[in-house]
Amino acid sequence: MPQHVQGVIAPGRNEPVRVETIVIPDPGPGEAVVKIQACGVCHTDLHYKQGAINDEFPFLLGHEAAGTVESVGEGVTDVAPGDFVILNWRAVCGTCRACTRGRPWYCFATHNAKQKMTLLDGTELSPALGIGAFAEKTLVAAGQCTKVDPSVAPEVAGLLGCGVMAGIGAAINTGNVGRGDTVAVIGCGGVGDAAVVGSRLAGAAKIIAVDIDDRKLDKAREMGATHTVNSRTADAVEAIRELTGGFGADVVIEAVGRPETYEQAFYARDLAGTVVLVGVPSPEMKLELPLLDVFGRGGSLKSSWYGDCLPSRDFPMLIDLHQQGRIDLAAFVTETIGLGDVEKAFARMHEGDVLRSVVVL
Numbered sequence: 001m002p003q004h005v006q007g008v009i010a011p012g013r014n015e016p017v018r019v020e021t022i023v024i025p026d027p028g029p030g031e032a033v034v035k036i037q038a039c040g041v042c043h044t045d046l047h048y049k050q051g052a053i054n055d056e057f058p059f060l061l062g063h064e065a066a067g068t069v070e071s072v073g074e075g076v077t078d079v080a081p082g083d084f085v086i087l088n089w090r091a092v093c094g095t096c097r098a099c100t101r102g103r104p105w106y107c108f109a110t111h112n113a114k115q116k117m118t119l120l121d122g123t124e125l126s127p128a129l130g131i132g133a134f135a136e137k138t139l140v141a142a143g144q145c146t147k148v149d150p151s152v153a154p155e156v157a158g159l160l161g162c163g164v165m166a167g168i169g170a171a172i173n174t175g176n177v178g179r180g181d182t183v184a185v186i187g188c189g190g191v192g193d194a195a196v197v198g199s200r201l202a203g204a205a206k207i208i209a210v211d212i213d214d215r216k217l218d219k220a221r222e223m224g225a226t227h228t229v230n231s232r233t234a235d236a237v238e239a240i241r242e243l244t245g246g247f248g249a250d251v252v253i254e255a256v257g258r259p260e261t262y263e264q265a266f267y268a269r270d271l272a273g274t275v276v277l278v279g280v281p282s283p284e285m286k287l288e289l290p291l292l293d294v295f296g297r298g299g300s301l302k303s304s305w306y307g308d309c310l311p312s313r314d315f316p317m318l319i320d321l322h323q324q325g326r327i328d329l330a331a332f333v334t335e336t337i338g339l340g341d342v343e344k345a346f347a348r349m350h351e352g353d354v355l356r357s358v359v360v361l
């Protein structure tokens with residue numbers, strides 16, 4: 001029997017989000033219904049609401065979540081009802097050209113539920129990143145459920161489902177930060193601070209946090225940044241070069257998603273260094289760089305989707321590190337809120353008041 005639950009939808013471009021009744025079908029073959037316990041508010045949800053991802057309104061927002069599997073469809077063997085899971089947006093297919101080359105973290109054909117969740121009038125919903133977890137329950141592909149230790153608080157575990165994994169992975173997987181490296185992170189929201197945490201975990205010698213908001217810089221220092229730069233009052237490139245013997249950082253992670261901050265990242269890295277773009281740009285943004293500088297400075301310019309993570313490998317590992325006290329995922333949770341507070345949480349994110357607001361159910 002299809003179920004009726006409450007969920008947060010973005011009805012149209014820049015329209016306020018609202019709580020609506022959502023119809024959840026029974027799980028079909030390869031699908032699972034998950035009872036959501038917590039879901040973080042990620043900047044990407046705001047991008048969806050603004051129409052900056054695509055035009056497939058209405059969206060069922062929320063994609064950074066943990067919960068309990070309620071029911072599974074035919075053929076599902078990896079998870080079972082009662083399992084505590086983090087939802088992921090990279091359920092690898094195992095057969096695409098990335099997977100068959102042994103690089104499943106680039107999988108080009110990730111799985112989502114085949115059936116649609118709808119509004120009461122039958123309007124089909126587009127779940128954010130194939131998840132849609134600002135809801136009491138959601139329907140996903142079973143491969144989107146990664147089982148982890150149930151003793152971790154859901155509001156903490158859920159963060160690995162997007163922003164925190166994206167940031168940590170941008171440092172350790174994409175950026176390949178290593179012992180003794182110098183790292184700069186531009187934009188210290190949830191994603192940028194996670195890149196700080198990842199860089200520290202990887203043994204970076206110097207971690208320079210850059211933001212335009214001093215409150216974010218104070219928080220980044222708590223998370224492990226060794227130096228901070230307010231790029232509203234100082235030139236980010238010059239400041240990073242000064243802090244790295246005049247050369248620039250080995251790895252610069254851009255966690256804002258804007259051409260001007262990308263350009264800062266490009267020039268703030270040392271020769272042969274690495275730039276990692278983890279911030280998500282909007283479709284109209286363009287970048288202009290002298291091609292000779294792209295060539296002449298060498299190194300690598302990379303983008304990081306979801307921190308190039310493999311959920312089955314990385315989620316349980318990071319939960320272990322959290323349980324051992326080697327990383328503090330709880331430090332990302334600024335506040336817990338209800339389903340009706342998502343619009344307010346967007347405003348607080350915009351004002352820079354929060355690292356993560358997390359909806360708890």
Ligand SMILES: NC(=O)c1ccc[n+]([C@@H]2O[C@H](COP(=O)([O-])OP(=O)(O)OC[C@H]3O[C@@H](n4cnc5c(N)ncnc54)[C@H](O)[C@@H]3O)[C@@H](O)[C@H]2O)c1
Pocket residue numbers: 041042043044047162163166186187188189190191192210211212213216231255256257258261277278279280281304305306307349350352354355
């Ligand atoms: N690649 C991925 O897989 C992935 C996953 C999750 C989120 N993201 C993206 O990462 C970005 C950050 O997400 P978030 O949730 O941390 O957002 P956030 O809003 O919490 O943080 C953004 C931070 O950037 C700072 N900032 C804004 N303009 C700046 C500028 N000109 N210079 C320096 N700092 C500036 C803000 O003060 C804020 O601290 C977003 O674009 C989001 O869509 C990407």
Ligand SMILES: [Zn+2]
Pocket residue numbers: 092093094095096097098099100104106107108109110
């Ligand atoms: Zn694949």
Ligand SMILES: [Zn+2]
Pocket residue numbers: 042043044045063064162163
């Ligand atoms: Zn996200």
